[in-house]
Structure formats: C-alpha cells, structure tokens
Amino acid sequence: MNEREAGGPASGQPGQIVLAGTPIGNVRDASPRLVELLQTADVVAAEDTRRLHKLLQLLGITTSGKIISYHEHNEASRTADLLDLVLAGSTLVMVTDAGMPAVSDPGFRLVEAAVAAGVLVTAVPGPSAVLTALALSGLPTDRFTFEGFLPRKQGERAARLAELAAERRTMVFFEAPHRLAAMLRALDAGFGPDRRAAVCRELTKLHEEVLRGPVRELLEWAEAGDVRGEIAVVVAGAPEAAPERPEDHVQDVNALVAQGARLKEAVAAVAADARISKRELYSAVLAARSDTVS
DSSP states (O other): OOOOTSSSSSTTTTOOEEEEEOSSOOOGGGGGHHHHHHHSSEEEEESSSHHHHHHHHHHHHOSEEEEOOTTTTTTTHHHHHHHHHHTTTOEEEEEEBBOTTTTTTTTHHHHHHHHHHOOOEEOOOOOOOOHHHHSSSSSOOSSSEEEEEEEESSHHHHHHHHHHHHHHHHEEEEEGGGGHHHHHHHHHHOOOTEEEEEEETTSSSTTTTEEEEHHHHHHHHHHSSOOOOOOOEEEEEOOOOOOGGGGGHHHHHHHHHHHOHHHHHHHHHHHHHHHEEEEHHHHHHHHHHHHHOO
C-alpha cells in the first residue's frame, strides 16, 4: 500500500482542489460523493468549522483529514498555505456554510490561485439557492443574472438598481431578513411597484415559503411581519419597450418643417434619430396631411 492509499498525500505529485456543494437547508440533499469526499479528503477547508462539524454529525460520518478554517476574513492570508498543501499532493475539499463555494461565498481566491499555478480544480455539484429560487419563482428562467447582495447604503443601493432598471433578464438577489423591507422599498422606487417578483424564504427547510406578486405587495408583506430565515429574491426583467411607430413622430417632422426645413430633410433627420424607416415616416406624414385636408 502506497502513501496515497494509506490516506496521506502522494510524494512529488500535485493533488487537487474539490469545490463541494453542501445542502442549503435539508441535510438529506447531501450527495453520496460529498459524503465520500468529506470522509477521505486529506484537507477540508471550511468557511465555518463549527458548521462543518454539525454537518458531519448530521450525516453520521467523521473525517480523517485536517480541518482548516477558510473564510472571507482570512482568505488573503491562508490561500498560499492551502495551495502549498495541494502542490505537495493533498486532496483539498472546500466547503462553505451552504451551497457552492466561490459563488457569493469564500473560494474564489483559492480557485484563482490554483488556476494560475496549474493545479487541478474540480467540483462536486450540490444544491443551489440561486437555481432553486429561480425555478420556484414562476418567472422566466431561460435567461437570468445573479446579482448577489445589493449594497447596504441607501445611495449605493439606489445607484445599483438604476443600472439594473433596464435589465431584460430575470434577476436573482440574496438579502438578509432584517434588510428585506428596505430592499423591496428600493425595488419599488427603482423598478416600479408593478414589477413581478418572488421572495423565497428558507428553501428546502421545514418552513420553506415562496411569495409571488408585484413588488409593492411583497413590500407590504415584509413591512407587516417579522421576516426570518435565509432569503433569495427573484425579480422579473424589464418589459420589452413598445416598438417605435412612424405615426408617433409625425409631429416632430411638422415641427422641423415649421422651422424652415424641407419635408424630405425633416423626415430624414427624425427617422435617423428615432431609428425608423424614412419611407414609412414620409408616408405617415402625407397620410396625416391628407386626413387634415379631408
């Protein structure tokens, strides 16, 4: 039996990093591959070691590997040390409190460093709060964008939403329960009260709840009660703008003509600005004049 088979790193051969998705609520969603890796990995890097020990307990397993804390406050200082362990031959499993590492969770720095060093990075897929919320929202799922947490400061949050106001894709956000009402209030102001949305709370857990409706209705619900649990908010993309009609720009042409422009010049200028057909606009102007005469 060689050193690797005995559970230790293989001398001289680089190991690998495995990003392992963990349950977002229901522990029974843990995959068999996750269970096997937690039992056999040389190193387990965990966002919260206490949460990891609780997960191991719920799964009824133990790990023989070294457990190292790795979170947003020590990513910068510990990434190099973790990478050294992998370069020395260790299989390192990265887990966060819930869901997939590196997605709105620690892990990106480690992946970035591993890619630069030519180290193998793979993943064990698991439950995703983003995809679960999107699927349950009742909103279009063919194109979407994940926006994570909005800025906490009111001005910065409003500026971010202003950038997203015209976004056509369905948007998925995360939010803390005590800030949900403020977020929905900002959505009401930035996207309008009638924009469709869904608040997904405690996904896969005992008290899972999905509320769907216009932003204003969801805001009223959030303001009326004591919202608890982990929250994902899914928001419909901006509606498609009505196409420009030549008839809508006849007055613009007439205004330029009144100022001294020739009809064809006025039609060309307005059509270019509105990005519509010159021929169709010219016909609309003539038709409007004919109606006026008759």
